[in-house]
Amino acid sequence: MRSAKWLSRRDFLSSVSGTLAASATVAVARPAHARYSQKLAIDGGPKAVTVSPTPRPRWGDVELKQLEAMLRQGSLFYWGGPQTQLLIERFKQVCPVQWVQTCSSGTAAIHIAVSSAGIGPGDEVITTPITDIGTVIGVLYQQAVPVFADLGAGTYNLDPADVERKITPKTKAVIAVHLTGNPCDLDALKAICDKHKLVLIEDCCQAWGAKYRGRPIGTIGHFACFSLQDSKHVTCGDGGVVGTSDERFGPLLQKFGDKGGDRRKWGGHEVFATNYRMSEPQAAVAAAQLTRLEEIAQARSRLGNLLTELIANIPSIIPHQVHPQDRAVYWFYMFRIKPEALKCNRSQFTRALIAEGVSASGGYIAKPLYKEPIFLNHSFFAGRWPTKEFGLTDMDYTKVRCPEAEAILETCIRVYIREYMTEEYIRQVGQAIRKVAEYYAA
């Protein structure tokens, strides 16, 4: 229905005049039934967004109280520390898993998971090219090979069918990134991993509080990896948490997070690992922050879903696609424009939107990970890549293509979602997107 209406308008326009659409005076080419005849704010018209939500401090008395308690301790070391214990206890309420290790970052959490899963030289790990590079840093440090699979056009998450196509006899694991806090299709990914005996690692760094079909994310795969970096939903400046309920991997988390030793029985260095420990001051802040999480997750989920309702029937827009039974926690909201349905490019659309008063930005990461110089040059270790030099892989990142991921990055616009934003603001954001889209409709 939607696309039929859209096509008929395009057909109408092209039948009227081919030159009209290409005309610089866009106002002339606007269809007569356009709902917004107002001048865009960027051209001096009235702003669609008139309210500006007041930012709320992200920390305060709760954190202060926890930090005071921490400073009265005789030691600030994590092992057996009360702040670390409290953080682990609260983490298990958010993500009920049996073994938990706190660590220094989300990158560390994923590296600990990858090492504990036994990923080593030449092993292949399938993941998404649209993510923080921290998703694959641990894979590369294990001398293993990130293999990039393509994404869903509206979910921006791994397309299970393409994941399955990328499986080879060398594949050992899949890292599912819940991008922006929108849960991946975990049933499909888990079924593929079970069938091919692969380890499923959930990168939940952007997804604190998200739920997959009512279940906390991080509890479906073999590993849950979270980041507490400053920009995430909850934070202690920098930090991470890794968890598992798999008895094969559980006892390894502490070793791989803490120089390979087993602190329960001093020494016993059976595995090689670096120091990824989190200190008690960080744990104190993180534990306090977790008391705020449910409210943050609920607010963001509500605001993001509302925005989808508001822009769902705009023909030139692809809204953020979330499964109705999932709770997405919108680290940010990301929609796509359909360039063929617009007379402006992404940068013009974004500038117009910002002028309307929307907190937005065009694009996300600059390029898919495989197009970053470090991948194109295969120069991970002092300019070299032993894994390739020793013939453990014939991966050539210059030949990797994920067409949907590339199209997503060319057409996406991010709208910032914060827990303190009001429904009124989001309604005006919806109006702003509609106004700009109608104005530039092809």
Ligand SMILES: *Cc1c(COP(=O)(O)O)cnc(C)c1O
């Ligand atoms: C932030 C992030 C990471 C890395 O977390 P750090 O704490 O910055 O190391 C990994 N994956 C995703 C999806 C992230 O957003």
